[in-house]
Amino acid sequence: MAEPLTCDVALVGAGPAGMMAALTAADHGLRVTVVDEQRRPGGQIFRQRPPEFPHQPWTPPAGYPWASSLLERAESATDIDWRFQTTALGVVHEERDDGILLATTGPGGSALLRARRLVIATGAFDMPVPVPGWTLPGVMMAGAVQTLLKSQQVLAAERLVLAGSHPLLLLVADQLRSAGADVAEVALARGLPTPREALGSLGAVPGHLSLLGDSARAVARLVAGGVRISPRTVVTAAHGHRHVEAVSLTQVDRQWRGVGQARRVEADALVLGYGFQPSAELARQAGCAMRWDSPAGGWVVAHDDRMATDVPGVYAAGEPVGVSGAEMARSQGRLAGLGVVSDLTGHNVDVELEEADRSARRARRFARVVQRMFAPQREALADLAGSDTVVCRCELVSRGAIEQVLDANPGMSTANAVKLECRSGMGPCQGRYCETTVGTLVAGRTGRPVAQVGHFTAHFPIKPVPLSVLGELDGDVTSGACAHRHHRAEGSQESGE
Amino acid sequence: MIRTDVVVVGGGLLGCATAWTLARDGVGVVLLERDQINAHASGQNAGSLHFQLEYRMVERGLEAAQVAAEAMPLHLDAAARWSELGEAFGPSLGVAQTGGLMLAETADQARVLEAKGDLERSHGLDVRLLSGDEIRDVAPYLSPSIVAAAFCPIEGKADTRTAAPALARAAADLGAQVSTRTEVVGLRRVGRGWQVSTRHTDAVGNQVGEEIQADVVLLAAGVWTQHLGQMVGLDLPIIPLALQMNVTARTPKFLPHLVQHAGERLSLKQSQDGTVLIGGGWPARLRRDASGRPRLSERPHLLHDSVVGNARAALRAVPRLAGIPLLRTWVGMTTVAEDQLPVVGPVPGRPGLFLATGGSAFTLGPTFARVLADLAQGLEPTIDLAPYGPQRFGESIDVA
């Protein structure tokens, strides 16, 4: 290979999974470059305030006693080439392929990272649920509301209704209330966990009691504060002229199908929290096989027991392989890091692997229980959209338009075919907002399982960039510096230098 | 066992246009598509309706250009058919023949355009050379570095997103049976017709086999034409090719033409939706197995050089593209023959079997469809197919 390598391992995402993978690989002498869009490590759950904000000690969320030290280690790991405020655009190739080429763009311009392995730890994003009125200003996702609070210390609104099914909703409600907001009501699509469910989850919880305890305490505080928590209730519409003024809430049955009359609750914001979807565009673009796993967030990246995907040299860790919480993300990051280490250096890491495996198994047990307990009823959620509710916000495609296309083209039965025919998913967000709904609608209309309906193909660049950025995508400006700063991997056979 | 007059294999633009043409002629037709309608080249291509010789035809000198120009009768026919189709179907085909420009930035390139124009005019194409000043009037969005351009008024575009599905719907309305998720897995000559073995994936994921008997089989299988050929003992020298395309975010309409370049790979146009499509034949890389055979079921690899090269070519020709967000780059697979000419006509030694592929088969789709429909009905096509028929590959392709 003519061009020098940027690093041994390129890593995208500096959340718990990415930080852990990076530190593990660096500990074993590999040269690591980490790309993240944020300004500091932490990812979503450990999102930090901007460095300019007045200094206050950072407190990790309950249940993650290891968070502070992980962040500290990451922030002081100067042997890792951290590239913040930098977006990974996708994987590209050369006429003769030997290695990974990752295109990025950041404050220093665009760059092409050459690496021997790629670890994708890009996290997750809020699952969108289109209901009538959801495009009004004032409708927000739980993750976003929390991000505003955590990072910018901004309260999204004064009087809020929160609706959804994910346990995060309760934490966010509690955080909003203690920050001074008026939480009008929390509507949970499912019932409160039954004693049977609670018992069933016990086997999975050792080590996570504090986490569950924290949610329970959040509920207790909300109830004590007079906040109405309504189980078996979904939001069926947001109302308002220029902004949310009220929402409609309706009782639902076990399948989340409406029973009875809607009631109106005044609020200036609606917060939706039905869970998360893997942010797997980069993995898809790189060609990794995906697997349908609805409780784990939908389409997840398929991988082996060391987090290797089916694309040679490409690993995935954390939420892209299934939304399973920070504990799991950390364990998988470690596994991926060790997988890369044994792959590249031949070091014997069996003991560490076994340990990482054990903690991953523990985390998985808990994650599976949580996933199943809070799994979204996708058909019922897709049915909340009215015929003229916009499903694809970028291209303004309504549910009615999608169904019309399906009716007019009887042989059409994939998400991609619908995307091509009616532009749903073709806009700047590349379908992050509408894919789930489109897939569910196609499945419902054609009687095929979502696994057959498929997902949208993700394309380069996974986030839009001005054309000029691609014209400049020439080499890695900083690679020289980075290559000198690091020592070479011991026992490495292939080398680009 | 189903019986029909004609089986069409492939639900790209070509298969759909052919099924529609046959159905309109009152012929019984079953269209079989393994995946979805429009899922491959026809839904991925640039949608250029180009009638001038392309860069790939002139880059290898005048002699190669002369061979390529032999396809002009097909192109002239296609230009007329697209405008008829556009009127009949309206926005679902998105036909706009508002003229095409081929750009020159150097005196050499301008000379290529001149020679190319002479050749094209001798074949009956309306094309004229514009000077720099004339270009600024016609196309103020072009870079001042453009010194000359060949203008062909009948060039333009159609909407690749929606054209094939619209034709498939129209075919179905006229009685054609359109089956998706149905793969042709065998072709056998039986009596005076063909027995077509198919495999359909049903809603629960089971594979269901079905036999179809037809008098005639038409192959419109794009890059898989070779596979179909193998089913009847033919080794067709049809070359698979992987290419790259790009699209920008929507932007107010400013680019009414099809824009190509005489000195490099570039095609530009603005879609009905306002997005700008950027292509021009930049290669992607076919996936291959260990022995070098292309793996057509896998998405080709995007090449870094093509991403950068295509962006730069577009920026040089139309500088204002610089700030417009690029939304997507994708890849697709298509076919060419060694001589760059299309491949259309009767399959030698296989009565009742016909095929069409190769070259600008989107542009030529409606013409191929007409020709195949004529052949299927035992009619003499109005265009002499001798130069384009697969018989030109000689007898060595017959490996049965």
Ligand SMILES: Cc1cc2nc3c(=O)[nH]c(=O)nc-3n(C[C@H](O)[C@H](O)[C@H](O)COP(=O)(O)OP(=O)(O)OC[C@H]3O[C@@H](n4cnc5c(N)ncnc54)[C@H](O)[C@@H]3O)c2cc1C
């Ligand atoms: C908004 C939000 C809030 C959440 N809050 C909580 C919470 O309070 N409690 C809880 O238990 N769980 C929470 N979760 C779930 C949480 O994501 C996981 O528990 C955990 O953070 C997952 O870790 P990870 O390493 O897999 O991904 P993440 O922590 O999400 O890290 C992924 C990182 O990848 C970066 N990235 C993604 N794509 C690119 C790209 N193309 N280029 C460059 N960088 C990229 C992102 O900037 C991000 O920093 C939240 C999730 C979201 C989306």
Ligand SMILES: Cc1cc2nc3c(=O)[nH]c(=O)nc-3n(C[C@H](O)[C@H](O)[C@H](O)COP(=O)(O)OP(=O)(O)OC[C@H]3O[C@@H](n4cnc5c(N)ncnc54)[C@H](O)[C@@H]3O)c2cc1C
């Ligand atoms: C990036 C790119 C840009 C291009 N730009 C242009 C352009 O601007 N202008 C132009 O004129 N041409 C262009 N082309 C070429 C053009 O796209 C193709 O020539 C044309 O679309 C071919 O149409 P088709 O219907 O023959 O093939 P396809 O659209 O590929 O359809 C063939 C169909 O056959 C199906 N099939 C295959 N095997 C079987 C089987 N065994 N059973 C059932 N079904 C089967 C496939 O699933 C497929 O859907 C471009 C091509 C590419 C890749």
